[in-house]
Amino acid sequence: MKQNRENNIQELFAGYFRNELSAEDKDKVNRWRQLSAENEVEFMRIKKVWDLTGILNQMEDFNVSNALHKFRKNIKSTPNSSWVNLQKIAAILIVPILIYTGFISYSHFLRTYNNQAQVVWQEFRAIPGSLSNITLPDSSTVCLNMGSTIKFPSTFNTDTRDVFLVGEAYFNVTQDKDHPFLVKTGKVNIEVLGTKFNVSNYEDSNEFEVVLESGKVGLFSGSYKNKKDLGKLLPGERVVYQKSNNSLMVDKVNVDDFTCWKDGILVFKDTPMKETVNKLSRWFNTKIELEDPELEDYFFTATFIEENLMQVLELLKHSTPIDYKIEQHREFKNGSYTKEIIKVYKKK
Amino acid sequence: MEERVLIEGIRQRNQLVFEYIFEYYYSGLCVFCLNYINDKLVVEDIVQEFFLYLWSEAHSLEINTSLRSYMFSAVKYKCLDYKKHLVVKDKFNSYVKENNEVSNNDVFDHYVESELREIIQKELDKLPKRCREIFILSRFKGKSNLEIAEQLNISKRTVEIQISNALKVLKVSLKDYLFLLPIFFR
Numbered sequence: 001m002k003q004n005r006e007n008n009i010q011e012l013f014a015g016y017f018r019n020e021l022s023a024e025d026k027d028k029v030n031r032w033r034q035l036s037a038e039n040e041v042e043f044m045r046i047k048k049v050w051d052l053t054g055i056l057n058q059m060e061d062f063n064v065s066n067a068l069h070k071f072r073k074n075i076k077s078t079p080n081s082s083w084v085n086l087q088k089i090a091a092i093l094i095v096p097i098l099i100y101t102g103f104i105s106y107s108h109f110l111r112t113y114n115n116q117a118q119v120v121w122q123e124f125r126a127i128p129g130s131l132s133n134i135t136l137p138d139s140s141t142v143c144l145n146m147g148s149t150i151k152f153p154s155t156f157n158t159d160t161r162d163v164f165l166v167g168e169a170y171f172n173v174t175q176d177k178d179h180p181f182l183v184k185t186g187k188v189n190i191e192v193l194g195t196k197f198n199v200s201n202y203e204d205s206n207e208f209e210v211v212l213e214s215g216k217v218g219l220f221s222g223s224y225k226n227k228k229d230l231g232k233l234l235p236g237e238r239v240v241y242q243k244s245n246n247s248l249m250v251d252k253v254n255v256d257d258f259t260c261w262k263d264g265i266l267v268f269k270d271t272p273m274k275e276t277v278n279k280l281s282r283w284f285n286t287k288i289e290l291e292d293p294e295l296e297d298y299f300f301t302a303t304f305i306e307e308n309l310m311q312v313l314e315l316l317k318h319s320t321p322i323d324y325k326i327e328q329h330r331e332f333k334n335g336s337y338t339k340e341i342i343k344v345y346k347k348k
Numbered sequence: 349m350e351e352r353v354l355i356e357g358i359r360q361r362n363q364l365v366f367e368y369i370f371e372y373y374y375s376g377l378c379v380f381c382l383n384y385i386n387d388k389l390v391v392e393d394i395v396q397e398f399f400l401y402l403w404s405e406a407h408s409l410e411i412n413t414s415l416r417s418y419m420f421s422a423v424k425y426k427c428l429d430y431k432k433h434l435v436v437k438d439k440f441n442s443y444v445k446e447n448n449e450v451s452n453n454d455v456f457d458h459y460v461e462s463e464l465r466e467i468i469q470k471e472l473d474k475l476p477k478r479c480r481e482i483f484i485l486s487r488f489k490g491k492s493n494l495e496i497a498e499q500l501n502i503s504k505r506t507v508e509i510q511i512s513n514a515l516k517v518l519k520v521s522l523k524d525y526l527f528l529l530p531i532f533f534r
Contacts, residue, residue, distance in 0.1 A: 059375035
């Protein structure tokens with residue numbers, strides 16, 4: 001009977017799929033398949049079921065949680081994988097601090113750019129205790145933090161728009177694809193592609209930091225023509241370059257925490273006391289010193305909007321293990337004088 | 349999760365979304381890649397790299413089709429790229445031998461583990477106990493008919509019958525998944 005024979009043939013399928021059949025049985029199956037289109041369809045349907053269960057079996061062989069763990073590790077170390085391992089290019093960074101930082105060699109700039117028509121280099125310094133808002137020749141705007149200096153030409157008439165920065169500034173750069181905007185700060189320079197970002201390049205700090213609000217920036221070392229790309233930042237990311245051990249670290253941050261200074265808001269988030277004191281010094285244009293080194297690694301979190309220095313110090317005294325003492329300014333016989341100094345020490 | 353929500357989550361580099369799609373598609377993508385590169389370790393590397401690529405290019409991604417077809421075709425191209433760049437000739441030759449029927453035009457189905465498991469498990473649970481046991485030993489533990497017969501102390505014939513029954517039942521209940529290409533009558 002046909003049904004019986006069909007049953008018998010179907011019992012051979014599993015063996016057929018596994019290639020375990022004798023030549024004779026294999027032929028039986030093949031001949032049955034060729035008998036009619038229905039037979040062939042039936043065969044293919046069963047084969048499909050066979051394949052599907054095989055696929056599920058294969059899938060179970062892959063350890064998803066291990067792979068996910070690996071993925072998590074990978075995204076933590078390189079938020080975007082364009083970052084270069086600094087160790088590989090350490091040779092290039094051995095170059096001593098470039099003349100772009102500080103106020104040295106003003107004439108060097110003139111020499112370099114003198115062949116251009118009548119370009120005058122301007123230097124702006126934000127007076128300690130105040131912010132400076134500056135518009136650059138290409139309509140880009142810069143908010144300079146206190147005590148910071150920016151240098152730029154009266155017109156941007158070279159291939160690249162170069163500015164030099166010491167200190168901290170928040171940039172809002174107009175887009176001009178044909179003329180890359182470069183912020184020169186020393187070992188690590190910034191190439192801007194129409195964006196809003198914050199640069200922190202203080203001389204007394206071990207760290208150089210860039211935080212990107214929107215758009216895209218790239219970091220490079222060396223001259224622009226022979227630049228060595230260090231990586232690109234995406235919005236919401238911060239890169240920190242540690243001068244002491246020549247390392248780059250990229251992480252995701254709340255951008256507002258790093259740019260609110262331009263609105264007069266002072267933010268500390270798990271900031272070590274040493275850095276807190278430095279930041280306060282600049283902000284209030286007062287010399288503040290940490291007397292006890294043990295305080296250096298104490299982490300401080302707070303937001304100040306319109307408090308004056310005394311109010312901030314009082315708050316610190318009540319919420320952290322510090323106390324402070326104000327030393328009045330002293331005038332010397334030769335006319336020089338010291339500014340008022342505030343000494344911060346560990347509470348007894 | 350709805351695809352539109354997922355795509356937006358990817359664009360914003362939402363880690364939760366990334367982990368969700370990773371867990372959802374990982375094994376399916378790996379098995380899919382095996383069609384092109386018959387090496388489990390290589391395939392896992394390719395899929396891992398693809399997810400990292402997705403992460404780093406998240407903001408600039410343009411997904412015009414469904415997320416599912418995007419993932420599978422993107423990973424397919426990574427496989428083809430990998431094959432193109434194989435430098436070691438020996439390796440390449442063995443791939444050629446194993447995959448001599450795979451060309452750029454071959455179409456392989458896109459399956460996701462959780463979906464497949466749900467369907468198959470449901471239908472397997474409907475089978476009589478012994479039938480299911482035998483089928484699992486055959487299909488999921490990779491045992492040959494002879495091995496199963498010996499293990500369960502039954503005849504090889506019984507094993508064959510039981511597997512055949514299981515297949516018949518599954519064929520009916522999996523009919524929605526049996527997207528068959530046109531059959532050519534030989």
